[in-house]
Amino acid sequence: MTSNIKENPLDGDAKQERYFDPALYKRRFKIEKADAWLDSFKALLVRFEKTNKTWMSLHYLTFSILLLRKIEV
Numbered sequence: 001m002t003s004n005i006k007e008n009p010l011d012g013d014a015k016q017e018r019y020f021d022p023a024l025y026k027r028r029f030k031i032e033k034a035d036a037w038l039d040s041f042k043a044l045l046v047r048f049e050k051t052n053k054t055w056m057s058l059h060y061l062t063f064s065i066l067l068l069r070k071i072e073v
Contacts, residue, residue, distance in 0.1 A: 003018075004019065004020060038062060044059065
């Protein structure tokens, strides 16, 4: 496993040869952002639901709320 961290442009002297894949970085950023949106809903942080159906329903409800916020209805 290797890290895929973008170099800080302010560190001018610390130029090291590191592996960096821009496409992978963009994809990972989208996943991290979606996780942060889900973390804003306290009911999903700790799983209290016993059944998968209830747990998935809460996720669908959360995604619906996030979509409505995004399109500003």
